Amino acid sequence: MNNDITCIICPLGCKIHIEEENNDFTFSGNICSKGEKYSILEIKNPIRIVTTTVFVDNDNHRLLPVRSKKGIHKDLVLKCIVELSKIKVKTPIKCGDIIYENILGTGVNIIASRDSSNI
Amino acid sequence: MDIKTSENKIKSVLTTKGIIETKYIINAAGLHVDEISDMINAREYTIHPKKGSTIIFDKNISDLIKHNISIVNFPREEHYKGGGAITTLDGNIQWGPTILENYDKNDTSVSVNEIDKIFKSYSPIFDYFPKNSIINYFSGLRACTFTEDFIIKPSNKIEGFIHVAGIQSPGLTAAPAIAEMVIGILENIGVKLEKKPDFNPFNDKKKIFRYLNYEEKNEIIKKNPDYGEIICRCEQITKGEVIDAINSPISALNMDSIKRRTRVGMGRCQGGFCLPNIVKNIIEETGLKGEDILKNDEGSNLFIGKSKCLINDKK
Amino acid sequence: MIETDVTVIGGGPAGLASALKAAEKSNVLLLERGNELGGILPQCIHEGFGNFIFNKMLTGPEYAQYYINEIINSKIILKTNTTVLSIDPNKNIVATNSTDGIIRIKSKSIILAMGCRERTRSQILLPGTRPAGIYTAGTAQHLINIDGYMPGKNIIILGSGNVGLIMARRFSLEGANVIGVYEIMPNAGGLTRNIVQCLDDYNIPLFLSHTITNIVGEKRVEGVNVAKVDEYFKPILETERHIPCDCLILSIGLIPEIELCKNINIKIDNITKGIIVDNKMESSFPGIFACGNIVHVYDLVDDVTYSAEIAGKNAGNYIDFERGEIEEIKVIPGRNVSYVVPQIIKNKDCNTIKLYLRVIKEERNVNIILKDGNTPIFQKKERIVKPPEMLRINLSKQLIESISNNELNIDIRCVNE
Structure with missing residues (x-):
């Protein structure tokens, strides 16, 4: 496990080192409590919004931007991208429409980032 | 690729596109004239390229000089006019060219030293020029011979082989006169040249959108709506002009050739905004695939494939 | 000839928000050279937009979609695939597209929202x-x-x-x-x-x-x-x-795209390379407003939208008349301040003003100090300042009214200095 986290809460960008013992955390390098909260989250369950494009209809040129509705564990991001590279969606699509349900069993849906008109 | 002779007379030329039978060859191969001559052991000179680099400034500072200004350094370098600050026909100011012996006939890169050298010679005179208005720099190679003069004459070894070599500055200015001289040589060696009765030496004048007044612009858009759509915002080049270049008798199918015909991408953004649109136009007009479109020569593909083409490799 | 109250040049985030705001009171014509609205946003498919305006993290296309839908449902006259060729000192605009040909536009005010280009x-x-x-x-x-x-x-x-x-x-x-x-x-x-x-x-x-x-x-x-x-x-x-x-x-790096302004006498900031504006986002040319990245390159699209709404509101209210001398306060970047936008405050009739500034070099534990001439009137502590992170200062109406000199100096100093 990576125990060194760069905090992104403010421009300081503290390098925080975390030690865990029996679910007890000790921090060094940070200067505020927000940094502690952030780094626990980054250690326990680092999540990212996945954003990519999917092919539209049977056209290998038209791309629709999509995103995950919620954050997904960062280790699964690349797998999501691979999964979404295989699909082709049918238009018309409205911004916010579900494009792919429950990706990789995470319970998170992938939604369209825009209307399909004009792409 | 090769030239065939028999009894010291030209027979044929072997090219990448087939064999051409001919009695006469005009060797105007620029940097490569000596290599062509070597094919038939008719070399009478060696080309030693000299690189010249220039810096091009944004049109929006073209008011900074009104006349072409040449720099004369003493002692004068031989066979070099010295370059200068010149306004191009299109309105960009250019500084240069420099001069530098360069053994590699394919090397048209611009080195740090070249850029520094241009700045060292011009900045003291034009210290008010904004450096951040540079939009590009280029270099080219002059096809110099050791006699440093034009060599325009029939070969003294092979009949029907005419040298047009060592054409360096003022080669472009001299080109029409050189052509007439070559015609004279051809006639002297017994070629009968007859004027084609239907030869039309005139090209239709191209409509250049940015030079038209608003009424003329309106007229041309009414005739062809593509002229109403600006593709290159920096140089105000229209979709109509790009499509004309693509569909012209000698069609321009890669980025650099379309650029040279129309000036798209020659402005301050250097094609950043218009490149995707031009790619789209080439595809629409020719049916080429985007990933096959070139910057210039074979192998200079703009893209390595479609989006997502690498995703499954990596998994 | 098209006659309108406000012409907005550029359909990116700045153009969209300013057009919508101006349309609350005026007739608006929106010109976009591309074939769709949104400017750079449709290609910014990553999330990170709208944290301040929508209170959530959106992707670029989502952020644009909101404004595009609003525009489509408004009375704004929209022309896409339309490029402006020139603006003259009488605020006449000439544009071109393939269906109308050459279009001449006369409008009472103009909003410049052409964004920036890459170096x-x-x-x-x-x-x-x-x-x-x-x-x-x-x-x-x-x-x-x-x-x-x-x-x-x-x-x-x-x-x-x-x-x-x-x-x-x-x-x-x-x-x-x-x-x-x-x-x-x-x-x-x-x-x-x-x-x-x-x-x-x-x-x-x-x-x-x-x-x-x-x-x-x-x-x-x-x-x-x-x-x-x-x-x-x-x-x-x-x-x-x-x-x-x-x-x-x-x-x-990015540079504001100001080339269309070459025929009109608009002042340009030497540092931002963008158009100099006052707190109404009006340029030095009366009736010509500017917003978004043509003024300076913002970190966040939310701030582009804020600047656009100010420009839109004031362009929509703009009435052409001889103005005489208006009292002006120059905002002057001082120690470790690269630039400040707006560069000018017109004193009499403003509400709160948001100043944006960028520092020259990274420093820790500093005070941002505003001085009315030489007298400090405002101080704000920052743990760290660095060039990539834009700083914002909110000036209250009270504070602005209290300024007595015609210069507002801004310094950044280390706390122990």
Whole structure:
């Protein structure tokens, strides 16, 4: 496990080192409590919004931007991208429409980032 | 690729596109004239390229000089006019060219030293020029011979082989006169040249959108709506002009050739905004695939494939 | 001839928001040279937009979609694929498109919302050959996300601005190998958040105080030479090494696109290279307003939208009359302040004003000090200031009214100084 986290809460960008013992955390390098909260989250369950494009209809040129509705564990991001590279969606699509349900069993849906008109 | 002779007379030329039978060859191969001559052991000179680099400034500072200004350094370098600050026909100011012996006939890169050298010679005179208005720099190679003069004459070894070599500055200015001289040589060696009765030496004048007044612009858009759509915002080049270049008798199918015909991408953004649109136009007009479109020569593909083409490799 | 109250030039985030605001009181014509609205947003498919305005993190297309829907449901006259050719000193605009031909427009006020463009290789005098495979980060983003092409497989990125960082991640997600990001400055050019989530997450190395010294390759890029730089940004020759790659991405800065203003006498800021504005986002030319990245390059689209709403509101209210002398306060950047926007405050009739400023160098534990002439009137503490992170200061109506000099000086000083 990576125990060194760069905090992104403010421009300081503290390098925080975390030690865990029996679910007890000790921090060094940070200067505020927000940094502690952030780094626990980054250690326990680092999540990212996945954003990519999917092919539209049977056209290998038209791309629709999509995103995950919620954050997904960062280790699964690349797998999501691979999964979404295989699909082709049918238009018309409205911004916010579900494009792919429950990706990789995470319970998170992938939604369209825009209307399909004009792409 | 090769030239065939028999009894010291030209027979044929072997090219990448087939064999051409001919009695006469005009060797105007620029940097490569000596290599062509070597094919038939008719070399009478060696080309030693000299690189010249220039810096091009944004049109929006073209008011900074009104006349072409040449720099004369003493002692004068031989066979070099010295370059200068010149306004191009299109309105960009250019500084240069420099001069530098360069053994590699394919090397048209611009080195740090070249850029520094241009700045060292011009900045003291034009210290008010904004450096951040540079939009590009280029270099080219002059096809110099050791006699440093034009060599325009029939070969003294092979009949029907005419040298047009060592054409360096003022080669472009001299080109029409050189052509007439070559015609004279051809006639002297017994070629009968007859004027084609239907030869039309005139090209239709191209409509250049940015030079038209608003009424003329309106007229041309009414005739062809593509002229109403600006593709290159920096140089105000229209979709109509790009499509004309693509569909012209000698069609321009890669980025650099379309650029040279129309000036798209020659402005301050250097094609950043218009490149995707031009790619789209080439595809629409020719049916080429985007990933096959070139910057210039074979192998200079703009893209390595479609989006997502690498995703499954990596998994 | 089209006659209207307000003409907005540019349909990106600044143009969209200013048109909507102006349309609350006036007739508005919106001109966009591309075939769709949203400017750069449709290609920014990553999330991170709208934290302030929508209170959530949206992607670029989502952020644009909101405003596009509003525009479509408004009375605003919209012309896409329409390029403005010129603006003259009588505020006459000439534009062109394929269906109307040459269009002449007369409007009471104009909003300039043309955004910015990317700096190119030539502007940093990057030497070498001229092969295929060299793209600016924004162009690469358009190619991958909109046009559907991959510019390369083994990628080197020069410059650690936000677009470059975002593209490092995008290339990685698309299966390319991002060899590294090289930055000439000793500090990263982008936000910390992007360093972590775009580089660290994908194990992409960032090389500070490095630059590219040569581009190699005849047909496509075959590699670049990189070297460390000294404190004067000169490459240290002994550190030069060759790195094979097939694609070079440049993320070396953005410049406001002011070229359309060349025939009108509008003042330009030497530092931002953008249009000088007052607190109403009005330029030095009465009735011509400016907003978004044509003024200065913002960090966040939310701030672009705020600036646009101010411009839209005031352009919509604009009445052409002889104004006489209006009292002006010049906002003057002082110690460790690179620039401040707006550059001018027109005193009499303003509400709160948000000042945006950028610092020259990174400093810790500082005070931002505002001085009415020489008298300090406002102070704000910051733990850290750095050039990539724009600072915002809110000035209250009270504070503005209290200013008695015609100069407002802004300094950044270390707390113990």
